[in-house]
Amino acid sequence: MSRRTELAAIVTKTIEDQGASLESVAQAADITVPQLEERLSGDVPFEVAELADVGGFLHVSAHHFLEGAA
Numbered sequence: 001m002s003r004r005t006e007l008a009a010i011v012t013k014t015i016e017d018q019g020a021s022l023e024s025v026a027q028a029a030d031i032t033v034p035q036l037e038e039r040l041s042g043d044v045p046f047e048v049a050e051l052a053d054v055g056g057f058l059h060v061s062a063h064h065f066l067e068g069a070a
Helices: 003-018 022-028 033-040 048-058 062-068
Strands: none
Touching: 003 033, 003 048, 003 062, 022 033, 022 048, 048 062
């Protein structure tokens, strides 16, 4: 599994664990739902700013995502 797919899996799990909707997470990251889905599938890498925005919305640090994907 690539680092990008691992990161996508961690972000997906965090979103699911928090019960957040894709719409609300995409809005927090200032991207569209299809763009978020591309990132969650691992097809497109997350930008650092997007991870920070998603993390802030979910009350976890961007480091939380990156640490698990290392």
